[in-house]
Amino acid sequence: MKKIYLVRHGQSTANAGGEIQPNAKIELTELGHKQAEEAAEWLLQTLGEDINSICVSSYIRTQQTAQPLLNKLKQTPKVIDGLQEFDLIGFSRLKGTTFTQRMVLTEAYWQSAHPAIANAEDAESFQQFYQRIPQVLKQFATFEPGNHVVYTHGYWISMLIWYLLGLPADETQHVTKFRQFELSIRAQNGEVFCLTLPSDELKGQYAPTITKVRHCTDQNSDLSAQAI
Numbered sequence: 001m002k003k004i005y006l007v008r009h010g011q012s013t014a015n016a017g018g019e020i021q022p023n024a025k026i027e028l029t030e031l032g033h034k035q036a037e038e039a040a041e042w043l044l045q046t047l048g049e050d051i052n053s054i055c056v057s058s059y060i061r062t063q064q065t066a067q068p069l070l071n072k073l074k075q076t077p078k079v080i081d082g083l084q085e086f087d088l089i090g091f092s093r094l095k096g097t098t099f100t101q102r103m104v105l106t107e108a109y110w111q112s113a114h115p116a117i118a119n120a121e122d123a124e125s126f127q128q129f130y131q132r133i134p135q136v137l138k139q140f141a142t143f144e145p146g147n148h149v150v151y152t153h154g155y156w157i158s159m160l161i162w163y164l165l166g167l168p169a170d171e172t173q174h175v176t177k178f179r180q181f182e183l184s185i186r187a188q189n190g191e192v193f194c195l196t197l198p199s200d201e202l203k204g205q206y207a208p209t210i211t212k213v214r215h216c217t218d219q220n221s222d223l224s225a226q227a228i
């Protein structure tokens with residue numbers, strides 16, 4: 001059995017309404033670093049040192065969130081391609097905007113985006129994001145049995161659940177419905193979901209399952225999770 005502990009990064013400057021930056025370069029706030037320490041402590045209390053690997057996305061905020069656990073276990077993280085956050089609106093369109101303006105643009109995207117068309121040259125389409133999920137699951141399938149900690153993003157975890165439920169990404173209405181879905185289930189900063197993958201010999205009998213195992217209620221550290 002393979003257990004993948006998916007950790008949403010700590011509060012980022014974008015979550016806190018800070019100055020716009022390219023998605024990959026967004027860093028943690030002081031609160032985000034504190035949340036990263038707390039997540040590491042929870043993982044150690046829950047799993048001890050029985051952690052086979054620690055993985056991160058290519059984005060700085062997941063790497064910063066992983067650092068406390070890496071320091072404690074003296075491990076080196078693996079960067080997984082495809083684990084990064086959804087770039088729904090390119091930085092070229094967001095540069096110079098305020099947080100309120102970004103929220104308006106984001107909500108407009110969710111209400112009218114064509115799933116196969118990217119918002120800008122430096123963005124990706126909804127379908128491209130959707131298609132990253134099975135690619136990452138294939139990488140997870142190569143992990144050895146045991147516990148693996150993977151630091152990722154809010155949209156990414158929501159899309160994983162959407163994909164595992166067999167929900168589609170073919171029409172604008174699917175984009176809009178996903179937005180409603182992800183707002184209702186989005187992981188808070190520092191929350192953890194456990195994705196359980198059946199062993200190779202049981203793949204045909206059992207499907208992957210996912211459960212939230214660490215709750216961070218009432219912290220409200222992600223302003224971007226609030227709909228306009």
